[in-house]
Amino acid sequence: MLKRTHHCGQLRDTDAGSTATVAGWVNSYRDHGGVIFIDLRDREGLTQLVFHPENKEAHDLADKLRNEDVIAATGKVVPRAEGMANPKLATGAIEVDCDTLEILNKAETPPFTPDEAGKVGEAQRLKYRYLDLRRPAMQKILRTRHRVTKIMRDYFDEEGFYEVETPFLCRSTPEGARDFLVPSRLHAGSFYALPQSPQLFKQILMVAGLEKYVQIVRCFRDEDPRADRQAEFTQLDLEMSFVDQDDVMNTVEGLVRRIWKQVADIDVPPVQRMTYAEAMDRFGSDRPDLRFSMELIDVTDLASQTEFKVFTGSIAAGGQVKAIRVPGGATLTRKQTDGLAEWVKQFGAGGLPICKVENGTVATGVAKFIEPIAGALIEKLGADDGDLICFGVSDKKSVVARVLGELRVKLAHELKMIEPGQWKWLWVVDFPLIEYNDEQKRWDSLHHPFTAPSDEDLALLESDPGAVRSKAYDLVLNGSELGGGSIRIHSPQVQQKIFNLLGIDDEAAKAKFGFLLDALKFGAPPHGGLAIGLDRMVMHLCGTTNIRDVIAFPKTQNGADLMTEAPSTVDLAQLDELSLRVQTHHAPDKAV
RNA sequence: GGGGGCGUAGCUCAAUUGGUUAGAGCACCGGACUGUCGAUCCGGAGGUUGCGGGUUCGAUUCCCGUCGCCCUCGCCA
Numbered sequence: 296m297l298k299r300t301h302h303c304g305q306l307r308d309t310d311a312g313s314t315a316t317v318a319g320w321v322n323s324y325r326d327h328g329g330v331i332f333i334d335l336r337d338r339e340g341l342t343q344l345v346f347h348p349e350n351k352e353a354h355d356l357a358d359k360l361r362n363e364d365v366i367a368a369t370g371k372v373v374p375r376a377e378g379m380a381n382p383k384l385a386t387g388a389i390e391v392d393c394d395t396l397e398i399l400n401k402a403e404t405p406p407f408t409p410d411e412a413g414k415v416g417e418a419q420r421l422k423y424r425y426l427d428l429r430r431p432a433m434q435k436i437l438r439t440r441h442r443v444t445k446i447m448r449d450y451f452d453e454e455g456f457y458e459v460e461t462p463f464l465c466r467s468t469p470e471g472a473r474d475f476l477v478p479s480r481l482h483a484g485s486f487y488a489l490p491q492s493p494q495l496f497k498q499i500l501m502v503a504g505l506e507k508y509v510q511i512v513r514c515f516r517d518e519d520p521r522a523d524r525q526a527e528f529t530q531l532d533l534e535m536s537f538v539d540q541d542d543v544m545n546t547v548e549g550l551v552r553r554i555w556k557q558v559a560d561i562d563v564p565p566v567q568r569m570t571y572a573e574a575m576d577r578f579g580s581d582r583p584d585l586r587f588s589m590e591l592i593d594v595t596d597l598a599s600q601t602e603f604k605v606f607t608g609s610i611a612a613g614g615q616v617k618a619i620r621v622p623g624g625a626t627l628t629r630k631q632t633d634g635l636a637e638w639v640k641q642f643g644a645g646g647l648p649i650c651k652v653e654n655g656t657v658a659t660g661v662a663k664f665i666e667p668i669a670g671a672l673i674e675k676l677g678a679d680d681g682d683l684i685c686f687g688v689s690d691k692k693s694v695v696a697r698v699l700g701e702l703r704v705k706l707a708h709e710l711k712m713i714e715p716g717q718w719k720w721l722w723v724v725d726f727p728l729i730e731y732n733d734e735q736k737r738w739d740s741l742h743h744p745f746t747a748p749s750d751e752d753l754a755l756l757e758s759d760p761g762a763v764r765s766k767a768y769d770l771v772l773n774g775s776e777l778g779g780g781s782i783r784i785h786s787p788q789v790q791q792k793i794f795n796l797l798g799i800d801d802e803a804a805k806a807k808f809g810f811l812l813d814a815l816k817f818g819a820p821p822h823g824g825l826a827i828g829l830d831r832m833v834m835h836l837c838g839t840t841n842i843r844d845v846i847a848f849p850k851t852q853n854g855a856d857l858m859t860e861a862p863s864t865v866d867l868a869q870l871d872e873l874s875l876r877v878q879t880h881h882a883p884d885k886a887v
Numbered sequence: 888g889g890g891g892g893c894g895u896a897g898c899u900c901a902a903u904u905g906g907u908u909a910g911a912g913c914a915c916c917g918g919a920c921u922g923u924c925g926a927u928c929c930g931g932a933g934g935u936u937g938c939g940g941g942u943u944c945g946a947u948u949c950c951c952g953u954c955g956c957c958c959u960c961g962c963c964a
Contacts, residue, residue, distance in 0.1 A: 326920085327921055330921035383924080411899080415898060416898085471963080472962080474964050516962095522958070573892065740964055
């Protein structure tokens with residue numbers, strides 16, 4: 296086999312006169328009857344090869360070359376004649392005039408070539424992922440992902456962290472997301488669960504005295520995927536002892552600052568902080584997108600002065616009326632605003648009252664109901680002619696926040712109000728510790744049950760648990776939650792109290808988390824940490840909104856791998872070994 | 888589990904109100920061509936219109952079911 300001396304992105308006019316051997320895939324071929332041109336592709340780029348009829352043996356072989364054949368070729372690097380250079384290629388100043396060609400492997404005609412893959416349907420790309428991944432764009436993403444994890448490991452090494460692996464075969468914990476289960480052969484009828492995160496292990500590593508732990512680790516949650524969510528995903532997971540919230544946040548800020556500088560050459564300024572309460576009030580979201588304004592304004596007092604029953608009814612029921620001003624939104628048609636009204640219903644709204652601002656007063660929509668407050672409303676919102684005003688109305692303040700919070704993001708995108716190239720970082724802090732679950736009639740952790748309550752609110756735990764804030768913090772970038780963490784409870788007494796509040800009785804707590812409660816008794820240092828979604832971080836750096844783009848072998852929305860056709864049925868013998876039987880009405884034909 | 892969109896040649900798409908032999912570009916095959924770089928020119932082959940059923944004289948088109956892919960609500964401590 297010819298050994299390669301240069302890769303396909305390497306040769307320049309200064310190499311002219313030397314002999315080079317290159318290897319790669321045939322990206323395209325152009326046969327002119329006499330001279331044959333091959334664009335050869337490898338990981339690093341494209342180089343043009345030329346075969347002249349004078350070198351008969353090589354030329355005859357080259358005549359048979361087709362897309363995606365794998366070859367190696369040796370020849371003289373020659374400068375291209377004046378006007379023949381190809382400015383589109385980094386190597387466009389030269390070509391390799393080949394006298395030796397070795398066909399390392401012929402390729403069948405591929406369903407699509409890497410050149411075309413950008414236009415091919417995603418299902419095709421996933422089925423033939425090895426062809427899709429030959430695209431320079433995909434290789435660039437994988438390279439970026441590699442660089443990000445490399446920077447992470449270097450950074451945490453410098454900061455004194457140890458990377459420690461935690462088990463994939465874990466005990467199932469009923470809290471949180473649905474577990475992926477793995478049947479145990481040695482314990483018939485028992486199951487492992489794949490970790491939703493290494494949460495408990497990393498806390499126990501703190502009890503063990505590791506002090507600073509980090510891991511880039513796969514996590515598994517058996518929930519339905521979304522564009523930015525996959526059942527199997529990767530977290531940067533870290534935990535630190537003898538620290539407070541600021542220590543963790545500063546450590547993470549230092550990391551993202553280095554990553555953004557080295558990968559994107561962008562300086563991350565000190566990240567601003569906002570309380571959960573303020574985020575919900577001003578933006579209707581715990582992960583506000585600060586790249587545009589359209590803040591939520593409370594107009595309950597004005598709305599209560601109208602005769603509009605939609606407003607007054609909700610207010611009387613303890614609800615709220617808030618409004619957003621959509622700059623230039625008056626251009627939206629009736630059909631479009633009706634569409635929005637329909638769209639907000641999925642978030643619990645009855646509809647979406649709107650009006651437009653014309654000639655210094657309100658018009659269309661619900662204008663006739665709110666004319667008495669028109670002047671005050673326009674002043675309060677700072678509205679101008681040509682603006683659209685949307686009202687969020689509900690008996691529940693949480694619904695008002697959700698509706699307007701989702702609406703402002705949708706409108707900002709649709710009306711192209713987001714200036715590209717912005718990186719708006721934010722820490723959201725002071726989350727509530729718990730929230731009341733109306734359906735289940737109980738308190739649920741907002742973060743997880745090991746999150747420490749804030750010291751000032753400790754006294755409220757019994758009197759007004761819903762008002763207790765926690766030492767939890769989320770890192771938000773451009774309206775997307777990149778990661779989150781908290782200071783943990785290190786006192787077994789406080790932990791017990793929280794379990795009680797959450798309705799986890801002593802017996803259940805002992806059964807589920809006994810090992811953690813035990814560990815906390817034997818000298819647990821104060822500790823806290825955070826986890827960042829690596830896939831999402833790489834998505835931001837690569838400018839994609841599709842998580843499948845940043846995962847080499849992703850799964851579809853159905854949890855299927857189109858290339859390997861996982862999941863699949865298994866032999867009865869395998870089930871027998873595991874003491875499992877598949878219910879026939881659920882099983883595909885082959886399983887029974 | 889719910890809502891929406893899509894499925895036609897290897898790939899990306901078209902096909903009038905339900906009406907002749909389902910078309911185009913790229914890819915593929917054959918030929919021509921000694922400087923192209925999305926090569927060009929000539930010719931050719933290629934279809935279970937996702938699958939199953941129904942309505943109809945006639946279905947890519949309408950209806951029902953089903954499968955697959957995408958977006959989304961629920962879900963995601």
